[in-house]
Amino acid sequence: xxxxTIVHDTSEAVELCAPCGLYLxxxxxxxxxxxxxxxxxxxxxxxxxxxxxxxxxxxxxxxFSTLRISKSTMDFIRFEGEVENKSLxxxxxxxxxxxxxxxxxxxxxxxxxxxxxxxxxxxxxDWDSFFRDAKDMNETLPGERPDTIHLEGLPCxxxxxxxxxxxxxxxxxxxxxxxxxxxxxxVDIPMLDPYREEMTGRNFHTFSFGGxxxxxxxVQYREYAGFIKAMNALRGMKxxxxxxxxxxxxxxxxxxxxxxxHLSDASIKKRQLERQKLQELEKQREEQKRKxxxxxxxxxxxxxxxxxxxxxxxxxxxxEKLRKREQKQKDREVRRNxxxxxxxxxxxxxxxxxxxxxEERKLLLAQRNLQxxxxxxxxxxxxxxxxxxxxxxxxxxxxxxxxxxxxGSGECCxxxxxxxxxxxxxx
Numbered sequence: 011x012x013x014x015t016i017v018h019d020t021s022e023a024v025e026l027c028a029p030c031g032l033y034l035x036x037x038x039x040x041x042x043x044x045x046x047x048x049x050x051x052x053x054x055x056x057x058x059x060x061x062x063x064x065x066x067x068x069x070x071x072x073x074f075s076t077l078r079i080s081k082s083t084m085d086f087i088r089f090e091g092e093v094e095n096k097s098l099x100x101x102x103x104x105x106x107x108x109x110x111x112x113x114x115x116x117x118x119x120x121x122x123x124x125x126x127x128x129x130x131x132x133x134x135x136d137w138d139s140f141f142r143d144a145k146d147m148n149e150t151l152p153g154e155r156p157d158t159i160h161l162e163g164l165p166c167x168x169x170x171x172x173x174x175x176x177x178x179x180x181x182x183x184x185x186x187x188x189x190x191x192x193x194x195x196x197v198d199i200p201m202l203d204p205y206r207e208e209m210t211g212r213n214f215h216t217f218s219f220g221g222x223x224x225x226x227x228x229v230q231y232r233e234y235a236g237f238i239k240a241m242n243a244l245r246g247m248k249x250x251x252x253x254x255x256x257x258x259x260x261x262x263x264x265x266x267x268x269x270x271x272h273l274s275d276a277s278i279k280k281r282q283l284e285r286q287k288l289q290e291l292e293k294q295r296e297e298q299k300r301k302x303x304x305x306x307x308x309x310x311x312x313x314x315x316x317x318x319x320x321x322x323x324x325x326x327x328x329x330e331k332l333r334k335r336e337q338k339q340k341d342r343e344v345r346r347n348x349x350x351x352x353x354x355x356x357x358x359x360x361x362x363x364x365x366x367x368x369e370e371r372k373l374l375l376a377q378r379n380l381q382x383x384x385x386x387x388x389x390x391x392x393x394x395x396x397x398x399x400x401x402x403x404x405x406x407x408x409x410x411x412x413x414x415x416x417x418g419s420g421e422c423c424x425x426x427x428x429x430x431x432x433x434x435x436x437x
Contacts, residue, residue: 014165015076017258019094023250024243027187032168034247035260036096039127041080042089042106047118056113061087061120064111068122069102090127099126130264131245134238137267144269152195153274157237158230159188159244160272162264166223168251178202179225188229191243192236196273198228205288206281230273241267 017023023033044061058079066074074091081088093102106124113120137156141147149155169179169187181197188194200206231237250260271277 014259014261015092017094017250017260020250020252020258022095023252023258024247026243026249027190030168030183030187031252031254032187033250033252033258034243035250037127037129037246037248037262038075038093038096038099039129040091040093040099040102040106041125041127042091043123044087044089044111045121045123046084046086047116047120056116058082058087060113061111062089064113065089065091065106065122068109068111069105072098072102072105129246132241132266134241140267140269147271151274152232153230153268153271153277155234156267157195157232157234158228158268158273159237159240160226160228160266160268162226162266163224163261164227164249164263165251165261166225168249169225177223179227184227184229188240191231191240193232194229194236195232196228196230196278198273199225200227201225203281203285205285205292208288228268228272230268237267241265 017035020033020035023035026032026034042065044065046056062077062079066077072093075094077089077091079087080090091102093099103124103126106122109122111120111122141149141154141156147154164179166179167177169183170177171180171183174180179199179202181199181202184197184199185194188197229240231240244263244265248260248262250258252258
C-alpha cells in the first residue's frame with residue numbers, strides 16, 4: 011500500500027465512522043504516459059525529472075498532490091498523478107491528454123496521453139460468477155458465499171482502541187467502523203492471533219512505505235445486503251483519518267471479496283483445532299523449557315553449592331593454615347620467651363653466684379681483717395707484756411748486774427723467742 015498523504019481539501023470526504031475519525035475519500039488518480047523518441051545521438055538521454063517538471067507546468071494554476079514514476083522504458087515513461095478533488099481530474103486530463111512536450115536539446119516532440127486511473131476493484135459480476143462456478147462452495151453456509159470483505163493496508167493506529175496505550179488494531183473498533191453497512195456476523199484480524207503465522211506460514215505484520223504499520227482484516231456480514239452496501243461504499247475510495255486537530259491524512263487500501271472460506275464455520279473450527287494443537291505444543295514447549303530451566307537452575311544450584319563447599323573448604327584450609335601458622339608463631343614465641351627467661355635466670359643466677367662470691371670474699375676479707383686486728387691486738391698486747399717484762403727484767407738486772415744487757419744474754423733471747431710465735435699459734 012502507498013504511504014499516507016496529507017489531505018488539504020476534505021470537502022468530498024464521506025463519513026465512515028465519525029467517532030473514530032474515519033472517512034472515505036474518492037480516489038483521484040490518473041495515469042500519464044509520455045512517448046519517448048528514438049535517441050539518434052549515442053550517450054544522450056532524456057531526463058525523467060525534466061519530463062515531470064514539464065507535466066507539472068502543463069496543468070497551469072493547479073498542482074498535483076502527488077506525481078511519481080510508475081514505469082520507465084526506452085519507449086515511454088508512465089506516471090501516476092493524484093489531485094485533491096475528483097472534480098479536478100477532468101480539468102487535469104484536458105490539460106494533459108493529447109498534448110506534446112518539447113525538451114531542450116531534442117528536436118522530436120514528446121506526445122502525452124492521460125487517462126483516469128483504472129481502479130482494481132471487484133464488481134458484483136466478479137463475486138457472483140466466482141461463487142456460482144466454484145464447485146467447493148455452498149452458498150447456504152456463511153463464509154462460502156459473498157458475505158465477507160477482505161481488507162488490506164489498514165493502518166493499525168487508526169483502528170487502535172483509544173486510551174489503551176497500544177497501537178495494535180482492535181476488533182471492537184473494526185466492528186464499530188463497518189457495522190454502519192449492516193449487521194456483522196464475525197470479524198478476524200490475523201495479526202492479533204499469536205499462532206496464525208505459525209499456522210499459515212505468513213507474516214501479517216506488514217509495513218507501508220511511509221513507515222506506518224498496516225494490517226489485514228476480514229469482515230463478515232450476516233446479510234448479503236450489508237456486504238453489497240459495504241462493497242459499493244468502498245469502491246473507488248481510499249481511507250481518510252481526521253484527527254482532533256482537524257488535520258487529515260489518507261491512504262489507499264485494497265478491498266476484495268473473500269474467496270478462501272476464511273470465516274466459514276469449517277475454517278474457523280479448523281483454525282481453533284490448529285490453535286489448540288499449537289497451544290498444547292506451546293504448553294509442552296513451555297513445560298520442556300520449564301523443566302530445562304529447573305534442571306539448569308538445579309545444576310546451577312548444585313554448582314553454587316559445590317563452589318560454596320569448595321570455598322568453605324578453601325576457607326577452612328586457609329584458617330587451619332593460619333591457625334597452624336599462628337600456633338607455630340605462638341610456639342616460637344613461647345620458646346623464645348622461655349629461652350629469654352632461661353637466659354635471664356642464668357644471668358640472674360650468675361649475678362647471684364658472683365654476688366655470693368663477692369659477699370664470701372668480703373666476708374673472708376672481713377674475717378681476715380678481724381683476724382689481723384686480733385693478731386695485731388694480741389701482738390700489741392704481747393708486745394706490751396714483753397715490754398713490761400723486759401722492763402721488769404732490766405730493772406731486776408740493773409739491780410744485780412748494772413752493766414749487763416739482758417738483750418744480749420741467753421735468758422733474754424729465750425724470753426724473746428718465747429713471744430715470737432706465729433699468728434696461727436697465737437690464734
